[in-house]
Amino acid sequence: MAGRRAGVAELRGPRLLNKAKLSGEDLKAALAHEARALGFDGIGVTGPEAIEQAGMHFREFLQTGAHGDMDWLAASPERRTDPRVLWPGVRSVIMLGVNYGPDEDPLHILEKRTRGAISVYAQGDDYHDLIKKRLKALARWLVAMSGDEVKVFVDTAAVMEKPLAQAAGLGWQGKHTNLVSREFGSWLFLGAIYTASDLPRDEADGDRCGSCRACQDICPTAAFPAPYKLDARRCISYLTIENKGPIPREFRKAIGNRIYGCDDCLAICPWNKFAQQGRETRLAARAALRAPALSELARLDDGAFRALFAKSPVKRIGRDRFIRNVLIAVGNSGDASLAHEAERLLDDESALVRGAAAWALSQLMPPEAFAELASRARAGETDATVRAEWMDCALPA
Template sequence: MTRFEEKRKCAEGDTLVAELRTRAKALGFSSLGIAPANARPDLPEKLDLALASGWHAEMDWMEETRGRRKSPQALWSDVRSVVMVGANYGPDGNPMYRLADPALANVSVYAQMRDYHDVIKGRLKDLAGLLARRTGAEVKVFVDTAPVMEKPLAQAAGLGWQGKHTVLLSRDAGSWLFLGAIFTSADLPASAPESEKCGTCTKCLDICPTNAFPAPFRLDARKCLAYYSVEHKGQIPREFRGPMGNRVFGCDDCLAVCPWNKFASATNDAKLAAREKIRDARLSDMLALDDKRFRDFFAQTPVKRLGSARFLRNCLVAAGNSGDRTHLPAIAHHLIHESALVRGMAVWALRRLADSGEADAERAKSLATEPDPEVRAEWTR
């Protein structure tokens, strides 16, 4: 290739990237960057360390997809470039303030709105279509739907850097950035990678109520409240029930405390804005949801995927932490719920709020018919 041809190819590449950026902005993405597919040769070592340390807890899919997760080429051998996009979903105000009101059912910021997988994937396909038309190259779109290590690739693409809490941080969005990836066989001009800018700050590590960070930039899911309230399928371990407070889905503490955050209507995108009825949900109302009303209330949000039984499990933990005896009738009602998860947490919540006479009466009725050993164990502890 002659020098003239090289210059022309570079100019064409820059023009294409500019067109992609313009289209991405029109689609509602706040940032776009490009990384070579081989930009992070350190990923296999990092992944192996996390899995060997057991930090993935019971998320067996991480181990099962280890081989494909290690690099973009392991997932698709023809990939040459990775286009990373970010969508700012920042809240209007600091969600930490909601933890002080035990009457609220605190849902993580990202889950207060329409499921980002549904919102972003269609937009990403639009952008990928433009890329395919302009280059004739193959494209594949991923929004947390395949074993892609999005955060390291986003850092390589210049969207931000992984903070000490392991979440991607952005100058503009702070900790509140949804990510999407387009793998392509096209060889695109790479963006400058972003360098880590956390300095000596450890606020995100210090605020964690369960000490889930064994070291900066490392998260142990076995101690993480977000993991237990969203991914965990069993009873909440006893040592984490008190620290859960009124968190009924996820935990934003390490994100919200970061000094890079901005709280001022970060997005005008209605589909990525919090639904007030979820943001301001009362714990008493959540305890009264049956399965149908749960599905209706959380329609099209990440919370719906949790299922009503696990959500009630979390709400009963919040009730037990509330100190509010007005929840006792709802708690007692759930002692006969069809799910052992719900019954077990109802036992724990009742024993936290009821006096000894009330608890003994419910205990006698429950143990007379309770078949589940874990629920029975909650009464006898």
């Protein structure tokens, strides 16, 4: 989710493969064919002026503070709400989608309380790297065919991918604020190519959510104050990924065994029944990340964490934040045999980890035994936030 300039690639012409420049219609048809050959499941074209209404909603989102600590979202909002501010030379926006629909219901793991639930998109290699290679290959092809300059983006720059994707006909923003596709449900990675070529536009997709509110009703933390509105500060994906401090106490029980992200609102979407299509291009999940044991994850030191999550988006949050998440899941497991894993982490170098370990133990130990442990631990604890955690955990519920 973090906005970084590293996600932008710039390619220039002219180096035409064809002697005569193709018409806009022919170039677009050839572009769609090339995109499919490179593994994209969806492609559409819109104009840079197409998301003015979405820009208004985005500003409202920022004004209410619903973006939480994601300060990068609030930086230069005008660049997000108008592609022409990001690049004045853009004449067309090409939106592309890659299906990442899972081969099993992501909600089933929530019943396995001693296992960690990792969001579907993070169970394989980092999608930024995977899709960026395809986008750059397609962009090089487009430069060679058109001679026009292009820029490539994949979730790492000031681009409003979802509104642009809706304007380009790839789907619509559902009540969970994510893109919903008639072909792939709620499971599409998005990437964008800005081009100086003037390409024919696709028709924008319309909202097909109707009266359904399944995504709102299933949210464990009530992160949707209204349809099509998200309060990121309550979202489990935000809390376990973007949030750098302790998980707020009011959300800990609701997090359950979700240790990186949350798929509930995506997985419940009725349009997912169509996501079986295009499975040949689906991104592969690693077996080790489908349902890892909490007992094993709690033992990860920094080196082991980096090795397990090499090339994974999980690696970006770092070992300490990840173990914080694991300990919340340990506390929610209901398995007293995991208490020793939490107790072992009371001496961890990270105050964030020690505080989470204290909470996990408060959920797994008998009250009298925990109160005795808390009294001893507070006396030797040097970090004020961890001491406060011990005191709060020792208070009667």
